[in-house]
Amino acid sequence: MARKVDDWLLSQIVGGTLDSVAEEMSAVVTRTARSPIFNEAHDFTTGVFDFTRNSTRLVAQAPGCTLHLYAIVSAVDQLMEAFRNDLHPGDVLLVNDPYHGGSHSLDWTIVMPVFHGRRPILLPAVRSHMGDNGGPVAGGYNPRSRDIWHDGLRIPPIKLYARGEKRRDVFEMILANNRLEHWLEGDLDAMIGACKMAAERIGQLLERYGPPSVIGAIEQRIEYTERRVREEISSWPDGTYTAETFADHDFQGNRDIKIRATVKVEGSGLEIDFTGSSPQVAGFINSPLSNTTSFAFVAVSTCCDESIPINEGYMNPVKVTAPEGTVVNPRLPAPCGHATACVGAEIAEAVLLAISQCAPERAGVNAHKLPLAYTNGTYEDGRPWVNLNFFGYTGGAGGAFETDGWGLYPPVMTGVILPSIEMNELQYPSRVLKHEYAADYTGAGQYRGAPGLEVKIQHLEPSYTSVMMAGVRNTTRGLCGGGDAPANLVVLGDGQSAPLEVRETAFHVHMEPGGIITFHRAGGGGWGNPLLREPGKVLEDVLNGIVSVEGAEREYGVGIVRVDGGFAVDDRKTAELRQLKEG
Structure with missing residues (x-):
């Protein structure tokens, strides 16, 4: 029988429970997957989505591969859109296509809808980097790629399970197109197992408090996150801030690929516009819109208080624009196989460089x-x-x-x-x-x-x-x-x-x-x-072997001398060096 609990308290209970569900999903994948990429490197992300409004909303996510933070959102959106009128208890959905909400085709997303009555209301999801994806090159990174098919197998939204029955023909097709099938089926089973465990936990939550109360608590949780993020943005001065950075090349002879980000702060809202970025390129560094949006949100989230819960509320105050036909929103069939590193790194970097102009104490270097x-x-x-x-x-x-x-x-x-x-x-x-x-x-x-x-x-x-x-x-x-x-x-x-x-x-x-x-x-x-670094910290770096004596003078204007077999700061020399450098 459903229990009545104070609304605020219930939002904390439900939010914390769903966070725990996502973390338990992560533990299941880590402990049951076959691939070292999963069970050793932890290159995956787990989360829970809401589907009560007939559109998806992120409600909980476990710490995982941060660059998946919001790319998983687009993939779940695409899966629900594809099967909106054909969802049944026991269905398990899969997608990896960069042009259907993916990032690069090595990242696969699995979703298992949880029903109450005849309606799907919550969606456990796992997004993972697979060890191989077919195609011409083992491992899936093909620097000679010239189109999306050179990147590897494209999987549009499909069902792996239908009404609880494994679609063996689909599994066999996927396994036949992967060099690491001895890992792959076990990894897919681990992802599906995590979703099944989550479905059980979610069922217990719904039984205990009732769907209306749980849904109301989710609403409060999302509203709380949005309010916190808007408060953060409101503390930044209004204005328009622009920065650009460059990727070295596209592996096809094109060099200095530009990423330009214009960040507009207006009240509690933030607009990020990538107009002015380079046109899409021949090589496999083109970033699908879902990948671009994810790196933009990752950059914003690193500038906000880490105590803010990760959910849909993070995205509501932020609008991302990326012109079609550019390296940050390419048209099919542009290759995308390396987008999660290059130009993903530059997308986050350009956004952070722009934010550093209005919120310098919030922006940190997000190198990738x-x-x-x-x-x-x-x-x-x-x-x-x-x-x-x-x-x-x-x-x-x-x-x-x-x-x-x-x-x-x-x-x-x-x-x-x-x-x-x-x-x-x-x-x-x-x-x-x-x-x-x-x-x-x-x-x-x-x-x-x-x-x-x-x-x-x-x-x-x-x-x-x-x-x-x-x-x-x-x-x-x-x-x-x-x-x-x-x-x-x-x-x-x-x-x-x-x-x-x-x-x-x-x-x-x-x-x-x-x-x-x-x-x-x-x-x-x-x-x-x-030159503003404390000389004592420079000395500590010298003692730890991070900075040489010569580097201390060259980079920081700090003189280091040997004293009794050790090192010490020479205050007089430091003052002279810094005065010279400042002059």
Whole structure:
């Protein structure tokens, strides 16, 4: 029998319960999936949506791969639109097509409607990065892609289960178009299992409080988030703020691809307009509108209080415009396979650069310019493997007001977990030889970026590696006078010939056993004038090996001297250096 509870209290109970449901979904996927991308790296997102108004609204989301934050919203919208008049208890829906609410086709979204009576009212959903997606290239990242079909298998909105019955023919078709079918079916089962568990928990919630009360509590929760976000935006001065940044290239010979963001603050509303961005390009960095919107919202959310619940209320105060036919809203059949890194990174960066002009103490560097290098080969039994070499992508988090960059992933990737080196070496014929911070390899600032890293990964069996570089010429930008990050670099060495330094791309390079991939992964951009950094903090960085003595003088104007076998700040030299630099 449904219980009567105070409205405000019920909104907290229902909101907290649905948050817990999303987090339990995440735990189910992590503990039952087969792919290391799921059970080790955690490259997925879980959430719960409302469908009581015959349109979808995000009501709860677990911490996951942050760049999925709002891309999952468009995918769920498309699934519900496709099956609006053909939904039944036990249905399980799937989509990955970038032109049906997707981002790149490696991200698959599964939804299982939860019914009350004959109406679907809540929608558990999982969005995950799959290890392979068919197409010409193992792993799904194809720098030679010239259209969407070169990116891999396109899956429009379909049913995997109909009225609780598994559509075996559909499953077999999907498995037949994937190199990693020994992982894929288990991963899909994990995603579906998470949705089934969520359906049980949601059913218990509805039984306890009744659908009208639960729906009313969801309304209050969304209204609360919207009010909090509008209060945040209202604290920023009204005006129009414009910034632009550039992606190095599109892997097809086009360089310096522009992303331009104009942010208009008016009262408690925010408009983000990408007019002026480059036209869509030949290479696979075009960002579908859902991906563009997601990165824009991620940027906004990093500027707001982290205690605000993540739900539809975040989106209501914000309007995003992206002209069709541009790199931020391409027309079919433009390829999109790399959009979640490039130009996604630049979309978030341009928005943050614009917001930093009106809310400098809220904007932090959201670096995501990954030097992507993945390797593939076969096990002794002939089964294919694909190693995304996650260790080489760590780093890049930038500084923000009153905080240095920290952690191994920037904010746009914070839900992703660094895999266990030991498990990685059990699952792949590889060794992680080095994973260390590097000195003088981050953006300087009053608050510096996270340190850069040097990573060496050795593969022990014959394999092939493809490299897609970013952040080489157009490195991660600093904010509010902070220094830009240095350039990324990847070096391939097979032990037989001269090492290959990759500045743009290398495709399907054969690696002999023992070949080594070396990542020089730049740190994040800085925040604020480096000459305002406290000398004591610079000294601490020197003692920790993050900044050299020479770097302290060059970047921060801080003189460091040796004292009794250690280091100390030379106040007189520091004053002279800073006066000289300021002059």
